[in-house]
Amino acid sequence: MNPTTNNAPLPPDFLTLGLDIGIASVGWAVLSERHIVDIGVRCFDKAETAKEGESLNLNRRQARLMRRRLYRRSWRLTKLGRLLKQRGLIDSAAFFKHQPPATVSTWQLRVEGLDRQLSAQEWARVIYHLCKHRGFHWASKAEEVLAEGDAKGEGGRVKKGLADTAAKMAAKDYRTAAEMVLAEFPHAQRNKRGEYDKALSRVLLDQEFSLLFEQQRRLGNPWANAEFEQRIRGDGDRKSGLFWNQKPALAGSDLLKMLGQCTFEKSEFRAPKASFTAERHVWLTRLNNLRVVVDGASRPLTQNERILALLLPYQTDQLKYKTLKAALVKAGHIPDSARFGGLAYPSEAQKETGKTKDPEDQPLVRLP
Known part of the structure; x- marks a missing residue:
């Protein structure tokens, strides 16, 4: 992050650290104002089995x-x-x-x-x-x-x-x-x-x-x-009696013991992931981070484009990039040649092979 609030030149000893953190590697780069100071990547084994792709902790959890x-x-x-x-x-x-x-x-x-x-x-x-x-x-x-x-x-x-x-x-x-x-x-x-x-x-x-x-x-x-x-x-409720007896699901105070506190609101519990508010938070975050590339220039969605896109995930099982693009094109906000940032579009040579997939066919967000 640039700590300056104006266009004044950076001090000569100012360095920028960039990290690309994945599940099996961490890429890093140190940049000065004029050149790359150092760059590299640290790779390590994934915490999963090579054949099935299952968590290494799966056997311990099952046991x-x-x-x-x-x-x-x-x-x-x-x-x-x-x-x-x-x-x-x-x-x-x-x-x-x-x-x-x-x-x-x-x-x-x-x-x-x-x-x-x-x-x-x-x-x-x-x-x-x-x-x-x-x-x-x-x-x-x-x-x-x-x-x-x-x-x-x-x-x-x-x-x-x-x-x-x-x-x-x-x-x-x-x-x-x-x-x-x-x-x-x-x-x-x-x-x-x-x-x-x-x-x-x-x-x-x-x-x-x-x-x-x-x-x-x-x-x-x-x-x-x-x-x-x-x-x-038991009483016919399929819960009482030694034949039906089993440990009940967590509820009440026992359930609250398993919840952590919110990072920002210390007196509040963390919101469950499977909730309307948590899903909406995910959708708004992706909507804010979404970038549209028009004529080689990348930009975020405008306010009118966000308003148009906001309700789309609630009208279908999952919102795909191509569905959002079709809505934006129909409303005249973007041309049909526009692309989304972060998607791997195939080259012309790859298209000629006929084996490529449409990158915009993948889901942007799903709100079950």
Whole structure:
């Protein structure tokens, strides 16, 4: 920045430092009033994998999330074991950690529980099994919708697996998920890594839980009363009960602890990126920095041009450079030969190859 406020010559020792900072290099130049003092670039490795382009911290983050998930599941099952001991179904809360080998699989017990009264330990095994392997549940509707358009990704494969198992249930009129799994997959009831053909939704397993409690009450099981079922399955809100229990999303004071303070307004929190004001700030900044090149001369947009461009991003999914240019040309502000600064326009020789892309076809801003 030039510290002088007039056209007086700069002092002989005045130097200008310029930096071009990227994700894998920092370019720099030191300029005096009359010549380049020094110039160079420092390159370094990107903080991402060479093949997939993923963050180097991705593995650490995934391992941390896995540790949290396993800890929460362990704590949920510990509380379940204590509840089962309290109700008299098992002798010790650690019963499932040291239980002897069973002659009948728990999957089979889940099917038999529809037609005969289960013993205390058998009923405890069924409850523990369902609460431990409680199926897949979408964290939000938005996540489920996003998976619909990602057929090749993990979310899309999970959604397809859930739809396939639901179709099998309906096609052959199975009473419960366990009945379907034993009939369709008698030799392997669990998905292997990367496979989702046996995926079960948590809603489907909750329906099985409800039917099992109903049948056990009808068959005279003393540990299948409505109050105990409510402790396990909750109030039907898919949030309460040990079966549905999960750590709630951050909210209130817990959420505010994660927010930093504004750099300029110290008493205010930083604005979220996914907000109208933050998006508008991004758009106004890009609008102010936008340059139009007409007859070789670069200039910012005029006030009338800014007013014309201001509402365009709110009328479409994303505003492209060519859309803005068409509006400015139609209004008579710029000629059709005008270009935008910062875009890499192809040369005439490159155009002749027919393999070039229109640089103005890329988005200028998107306000979701």
